[in-house]
Amino acid sequence: MRKKTERESGMVIVEATIVFPVMFFVIFLLIFLGNAYMQRCRIEAIVHEVAMDAAAYCASPMLADLERNGKITAYKDLNIKPYRYFSGSAGEIESWARNRLNERVKGLSSGLFAGMKPQHWECKVKFNNKFIYSTFRIEVKYDITMPIRLFGASDSLALRVASHTEMPVTDTAEFMRNVNMVEYYLEITGAKQAISNFIGKVTNTVKSWWN
Numbered sequence: 001m002r003k004k005t006e007r008e009s010g011m012v013i014v015e016a017t018i019v020f021p022v023m024f025f026v027i028f029l030l031i032f033l034g035n036a037y038m039q040r041c042r043i044e045a046i047v048h049e050v051a052m053d054a055a056a057y058c059a060s061p062m063l064a065d066l067e068r069n070g071k072i073t074a075y076k077d078l079n080i081k082p083y084r085y086f087s088g089s090a091g092e093i094e095s096w097a098r099n100r101l102n103e104r105v106k107g108l109s110s111g112l113f114a115g116m117k118p119q120h121w122e123c124k125v126k127f128n129n130k131f132i133y134s135t136f137r138i139e140v141k142y143d144i145t146m147p148i149r150l151f152g153a154s155d156s157l158a159l160r161v162a163s164h165t166e167m168p169v170t171d172t173a174e175f176m177r178n179v180n181m182v183e184y185y186l187e188i189t190g191a192k193q194a195i196s197n198f199i200g201k202v203t204n205t206v207k208s209w210w211n
Contacts, residue, residue, distance in 0.1 A: 035111040036144045040161055043118060046104045047138050048165050054097040055136040055167035058090050058127060090127040090136075097125045097138065105142075118142040119158075127169075139164035 056063055101123055110117045122141040128134060139162070146157040186192040 032113065032116075032146050035113055035116055036146065036159055038111055039108070039116060039118065039144055040163070042108055043105060043140065043142070043161075044163050046101065047140060047163050050097050050100050050104070051136055051138045051165045051167045053100075054093050054125075054127075054138075055169045057093050057096070058134065058136055058169045090129075093136075094125045094127055097136075098123055101125075101138070101140065113147050115147055116144055118161075119145060128166075134169040135166050136169055137164065137166040 102121070105118055105121060108117060120141075120143045124137075124139040126137045128137060141160070141162045143158045143160055146159065183192070186195070
Protein backbone atom coordinates (compact mmCIF):
# COMPACT_ATOMS: atom_id res chain seq x y z
CA MET A 1 0.00 0.00 0.00
CA ARG A 2 2.85 2.32 0.89
CA LYS A 3 4.66 1.58 -2.39
CA LYS A 4 1.49 2.38 -4.33
CA THR A 5 1.14 5.72 -2.55
CA GLU A 6 4.75 6.64 -3.28
CA ARG A 7 4.30 5.67 -6.95
CA GLU A 8 1.17 7.88 -7.28
CA SER A 9 2.96 10.74 -5.57
CA GLY A 10 5.81 10.47 -8.07
CA MET A 11 3.38 10.46 -10.99
CA VAL A 12 1.73 13.64 -9.69
CA ILE A 13 5.11 15.37 -9.47
CA VAL A 14 5.99 14.35 -13.03
CA GLU A 15 2.61 15.49 -14.36
CA ALA A 16 2.90 18.80 -12.52
CA THR A 17 6.39 19.33 -13.95
CA ILE A 18 5.01 18.96 -17.48
CA VAL A 19 1.57 20.56 -17.16
CA PHE A 20 2.29 23.63 -15.03
CA PRO A 21 4.85 25.26 -17.38
CA VAL A 22 2.55 24.67 -20.36
CA MET A 23 -0.40 26.07 -18.46
CA PHE A 24 1.47 29.20 -17.40
CA PHE A 25 2.78 29.68 -20.96
CA VAL A 26 -0.76 29.50 -22.35
CA ILE A 27 -2.06 31.93 -19.72
CA PHE A 28 0.68 34.49 -20.37
CA LEU A 29 0.23 34.07 -24.13
CA LEU A 30 -3.48 34.87 -23.76
CA ILE A 31 -2.62 37.95 -21.70
CA PHE A 32 -0.12 39.13 -24.31
CA LEU A 33 -2.61 38.55 -27.13
CA GLY A 34 -5.24 40.46 -25.17
CA ASN A 35 -2.88 43.41 -24.81
CA ALA A 36 -2.09 43.26 -28.56
CA TYR A 37 -5.81 43.22 -29.36
CA MET A 38 -6.31 46.23 -27.09
CA GLN A 39 -3.60 48.10 -29.01
CA ARG A 40 -5.28 47.16 -32.28
CA CYS A 41 -8.64 48.46 -31.03
CA ARG A 42 -7.03 51.75 -30.01
CA ILE A 43 -5.54 52.26 -33.45
CA GLU A 44 -8.81 51.27 -35.13
CA ALA A 45 -10.59 53.97 -33.14
CA ILE A 46 -7.94 56.56 -34.08
CA VAL A 47 -8.12 55.65 -37.78
CA HIS A 48 -11.92 55.93 -37.83
CA GLU A 49 -11.89 59.23 -35.96
CA VAL A 50 -9.27 60.84 -38.21
CA ALA A 51 -11.03 59.56 -41.36
CA MET A 52 -14.35 61.02 -40.20
CA ASP A 53 -12.77 64.40 -39.44
CA ALA A 54 -10.92 64.45 -42.77
CA ALA A 55 -14.10 63.59 -44.70
CA ALA A 56 -15.92 66.38 -42.88
CA TYR A 57 -13.14 68.85 -43.76
CA CYS A 58 -13.33 67.79 -47.42
CA ALA A 59 -17.09 68.36 -47.45
CA SER A 60 -16.87 71.70 -45.67
CA PRO A 61 -13.59 73.64 -45.88
CA MET A 62 -15.00 76.18 -43.41
CA LEU A 63 -15.18 73.54 -40.67
CA ALA A 64 -11.41 73.48 -40.12
CA ASP A 65 -11.32 77.28 -39.77
CA LEU A 66 -14.23 77.15 -37.34
CA GLU A 67 -12.55 74.56 -35.12
CA ARG A 68 -9.18 76.32 -35.33
CA ASN A 69 -10.46 79.83 -34.53
CA GLY A 70 -13.40 78.85 -32.35
CA LYS A 71 -15.73 81.23 -34.19
CA ILE A 72 -17.47 81.60 -37.52
CA THR A 73 -15.27 83.25 -40.14
CA ALA A 74 -16.47 86.53 -41.60
CA TYR A 75 -18.12 86.21 -45.01
CA LYS A 76 -15.45 88.23 -46.79
CA ASP A 77 -12.77 85.89 -45.42
CA LEU A 78 -14.54 82.61 -46.23
CA ASN A 79 -12.54 80.08 -48.19
CA ILE A 80 -15.22 77.74 -49.55
CA LYS A 81 -13.09 76.68 -52.54
CA PRO A 82 -15.86 76.41 -55.15
CA TYR A 83 -15.47 73.71 -57.80
CA ARG A 84 -12.65 72.22 -55.73
CA TYR A 85 -13.48 68.69 -56.90
CA PHE A 86 -12.19 69.51 -60.37
CA SER A 87 -8.68 69.74 -58.92
CA GLY A 88 -8.90 66.04 -58.14
CA SER A 89 -7.10 66.14 -54.80
CA ALA A 90 -7.16 67.44 -51.25
CA GLY A 91 -3.45 67.62 -50.48
CA GLU A 92 -3.73 69.82 -47.41
CA ILE A 93 -6.30 67.57 -45.75
CA GLU A 94 -4.33 64.42 -46.66
CA SER A 95 -1.22 65.90 -45.01
CA TRP A 96 -3.24 66.90 -41.97
CA ALA A 97 -4.70 63.39 -41.63
CA ARG A 98 -1.27 61.76 -42.00
CA ASN A 99 0.32 64.02 -39.38
CA ARG A 100 -2.65 63.59 -37.05
CA LEU A 101 -2.42 59.80 -37.28
CA ASN A 102 1.31 59.79 -36.56
CA GLU A 103 0.83 62.14 -33.64
CA ARG A 104 -1.97 60.11 -32.08
CA VAL A 105 -0.21 56.76 -32.53
CA LYS A 106 3.07 58.04 -31.06
CA GLY A 107 1.12 59.16 -28.00
CA LEU A 108 -0.17 55.65 -27.30
CA SER A 109 1.17 53.76 -24.31
CA SER A 110 2.53 50.23 -24.60
CA GLY A 111 -0.39 48.84 -22.61
CA LEU A 112 0.19 46.27 -19.88
CA PHE A 113 3.67 45.30 -21.08
CA ALA A 114 6.64 47.36 -22.22
CA GLY A 115 7.71 47.18 -25.84
CA MET A 116 4.25 46.51 -27.31
CA LYS A 117 3.82 49.89 -28.98
CA PRO A 118 3.14 49.80 -32.76
CA GLN A 119 6.35 49.55 -34.81
CA HIS A 120 7.27 49.73 -38.51
CA TRP A 121 4.35 52.08 -39.07
CA GLU A 122 3.07 52.48 -42.65
CA CYS A 123 0.27 54.88 -43.50
CA LYS A 124 -1.58 55.57 -46.76
CA VAL A 125 -4.03 58.47 -46.92
CA LYS A 126 -6.01 59.16 -50.08
CA PHE A 127 -8.87 61.41 -51.11
CA ASN A 128 -10.68 59.55 -53.89
CA ASN A 129 -12.39 62.05 -56.14
CA LYS A 130 -15.00 60.49 -58.44
CA PHE A 131 -16.67 63.84 -59.25
CA ILE A 132 -20.14 62.37 -58.72
CA TYR A 133 -19.13 60.99 -55.33
CA SER A 134 -15.97 61.09 -53.23
CA THR A 135 -14.47 59.14 -50.36
CA PHE A 136 -11.59 59.55 -47.93
CA ARG A 137 -9.58 56.36 -47.34
CA ILE A 138 -6.98 55.59 -44.69
CA GLU A 139 -4.95 52.38 -44.60
CA VAL A 140 -2.33 51.59 -41.98
CA LYS A 141 0.00 48.65 -41.41
CA TYR A 142 2.15 48.09 -38.34
CA ASP A 143 3.82 45.45 -36.16
CA ILE A 144 3.08 44.63 -32.54
CA THR A 145 6.00 42.83 -30.91
CA MET A 146 5.17 40.25 -28.27
CA PRO A 147 7.54 40.14 -25.26
CA ILE A 148 8.06 36.40 -25.73
CA ARG A 149 10.09 34.16 -28.02
CA LEU A 150 9.22 30.81 -29.44
CA PHE A 151 11.49 27.91 -28.61
CA GLY A 152 14.65 28.16 -30.69
CA ALA A 153 13.78 31.60 -32.15
CA SER A 154 16.29 34.44 -31.97
CA ASP A 155 13.72 37.25 -32.36
CA SER A 156 10.56 38.03 -30.46
CA LEU A 157 7.21 37.09 -31.96
CA ALA A 158 5.72 39.97 -33.97
CA LEU A 159 2.19 40.32 -35.27
CA ARG A 160 1.63 42.17 -38.57
CA VAL A 161 -1.64 44.09 -38.33
CA ALA A 162 -3.51 46.04 -41.01
CA SER A 163 -6.42 48.41 -40.61
CA HIS A 164 -8.32 50.56 -43.07
CA THR A 165 -11.45 52.63 -43.31
CA GLU A 166 -13.14 54.62 -46.06
CA MET A 167 -15.56 57.42 -45.32
CA PRO A 168 -17.96 58.99 -47.83
CA VAL A 169 -17.60 62.71 -48.45
CA THR A 170 -21.12 64.06 -48.58
CA ASP A 171 -21.32 67.54 -50.06
CA THR A 172 -24.68 68.04 -51.77
CA ALA A 173 -24.21 71.77 -52.32
CA GLU A 174 -20.91 71.33 -54.14
CA PHE A 175 -22.34 68.49 -56.24
CA MET A 176 -25.27 70.67 -57.33
CA ARG A 177 -22.87 73.53 -58.11
CA ASN A 178 -20.78 71.26 -60.33
CA VAL A 179 -23.84 69.89 -62.12
CA ASN A 180 -25.16 73.40 -62.73
CA MET A 181 -21.81 74.49 -64.12
CA VAL A 182 -21.68 71.53 -66.53
CA GLU A 183 -25.25 72.23 -67.63
CA TYR A 184 -24.37 75.90 -68.18
CA TYR A 185 -21.37 75.05 -70.37
CA LEU A 186 -23.44 72.57 -72.37
CA GLU A 187 -26.03 75.26 -72.94
CA ILE A 188 -23.68 78.07 -74.06
CA THR A 189 -21.75 75.75 -76.37
CA GLY A 190 -24.92 74.44 -78.01
CA ALA A 191 -24.18 70.87 -76.93
CA LYS A 192 -27.31 70.77 -74.76
CA GLN A 193 -29.56 71.49 -77.74
CA ALA A 194 -27.70 68.95 -79.88
CA ILE A 195 -28.15 66.30 -77.19
CA SER A 196 -31.84 67.14 -76.88
CA ASN A 197 -32.29 66.84 -80.65
CA PHE A 198 -30.49 63.51 -80.71
CA ILE A 199 -32.62 62.16 -77.87
CA GLY A 200 -35.74 63.37 -79.68
CA LYS A 201 -34.73 61.56 -82.89
CA VAL A 202 -34.00 58.35 -80.98
CA THR A 203 -37.38 58.59 -79.20
CA ASN A 204 -39.26 59.13 -82.44
CA THR A 205 -37.45 56.23 -84.08
CA VAL A 206 -38.34 53.88 -81.22
CA LYS A 207 -41.96 55.02 -81.31
CA SER A 208 -42.15 54.39 -85.06
CA TRP A 209 -40.82 50.85 -84.53
CA TRP A 210 -43.51 50.11 -81.96
CA ASN A 211 -46.24 51.56 -84.19
